[in-house]
Amino acid sequence: MKKKIWIIIGVAALILLFIGANVFRAMNKEELTVKTTQLKNQEIIGNVMIPGSLKFADEEYFYNEPEKGKVGEILVKEGDKVTKGTTVIRYENDQLHLEKEQNALSIESQNLKISQLKKQLSDLSKKEKDLKKEVGDKEAKKTIDPERDQLKLEQKMADIEARQLKIQRQTIEKQIAELAVKSEIDGTVLTVDQQSASAVSQTPKPIVHLGNVGKLVIEGVISEYDSLKVKEGQSVTIRSDVIPDKEWTGKVTYVSVIPEGNEATMGGMDDAAVQYPIEITLDSAEMEARPGFKLIMEIETDKRTVDAIPSEAVKQDGEDYYVFTVEDGKAVRKNIKVGVTSGELMEVKEGIEKKDKVILSPSDTLQAGTDVKVK
Structure with a gap:
């Protein structure tokens, strides 16, 4: 008798479990709603992003030159404005x-x-x-x-x-x-070190440091791959982690045709990274950052109209890229071939058509064949 009761209880539990699973699936089916987008012709900007350092475009250092004699006079002080040809130091001999x-x-x-x-x-x-x-x-x-x-x-x-x-x-x-050492630039006297005028050291310090505070540039390096895309005259957006709410603009004014560390990179060291120095000139001298600041430069390398979708719709599996589209109420996975990424857009070269409804921000658990409802 007891055995029969237990069998009845077991069957009832299975029935309840089956009903619960169906209810759960039904609830999930109702909650799985998605937003979609479609492939559109959009203007995208190819870019190269690299770090750089803010520097004076024109600066000059004056070191002690014992072969000229001894330093007789330092004719400037910190903060002085000097013009090209101004005598800065006079030696006695x-x-x-x-x-x-x-x-x-x-x-x-x-x-x-x-x-x-x-x-x-x-x-x-x-x-x-x-x-x-x-x-x-x-x-x-x-x-x-x-x-x-x-x-x-x-x-x-x-x-x-x-x-x-x-x-x-x-x-x-x-x-x-x-013996009368003159400035070769217009600038401001940034530092004067009287002790360096007579000190003898293996690592000499400048007696006087001049800089043109009204003209700043950013120096950085690019890879050999990026050197094929970065050209003089291209627009640049500049940002700083130290000043996150600001950004500045500039232009590429110099791209070296010779790699940095020419002897090392061209002397047979195959494992050495090849990098090319570049220089960015700011559009405005009004900048809160100071020389020495580390900056991020986003260089616009090209601008064109392509078929693109928001980057948030694209998933990646190893070297493969794919999206989910909605067809007859179900999610369908489609592999795509992508091009450049620009901001929030990604170029799609093949794999989907403009009529396809592409799911935005698909969850990591979404699978092909899942029932979906377009919001």
Whole structure:
């Protein structure tokens, strides 16, 4: 009797379980609603995203140059505005001034020697005239010519030495002029370090650092693949993690044709990553970021109209991309071939048609054949 009761209870439990499963499936069927989109012709922008560092477009460092002498004066202070050609540092070199004075004396002495040789040649010509009267032209010439040739040779050597002394004078004057070190840019004095003017170190520090604070650039590197797409003149959007609510614009103004670290990358190191330096110039100098800030640059490499759908509709399985479409109330998985991604859009080259209803944001548990209802 008890066995019969247990059998009845078991059958009832199975019936209840079956009914519950059907109810659960029915409830799920009613709740599985989806939003869809369709393939459309849309303008997309291909881009390359790389990091970069903000720097002055023009800056100049002045280090101690002991070969010029000792630093006599630093003629600027921090915050000064300077123009190209402004004397920043003046060196003192007594030895050069002594060499200049000695050279001047040598030139004066040589000029006297040349004048004396010219006078001797003139006197020799007079002597020749008098001798012609006494012994005739032929004998006079025979007597005078050797002496004249010797004087002309000495005169020629004296002229050469005089020219050498003048070249020496120009060299000394140039060295003295270089004692006044001048700025090669317009800019602002950023730092002045008096101690570096006399310190001797294996890692010298600049005495003066100039920078053009009104002109900033961003420097970065691109891969060999991206170097085929990035060109001068392309537009760039710039962002900073430090200032997340701001963005700036600029343009690519330089793309190197030679990879960074030329000797290493072109000297047979096959495993070395090849990277090409680039430079971005900002459209506006008004930027809260400071030189040294790390920035993210999004370079627009091309702009075209393609068939695209929102990226959120696309799923990836290894190297394969796929979407789910709705056909006769069921989810259908379709593999697609994609192109470039631009913002929230992804190019679709093949796999679906414009009439297909593509499910947006499909869940990871969605499977082909699942009953779906379009919202």
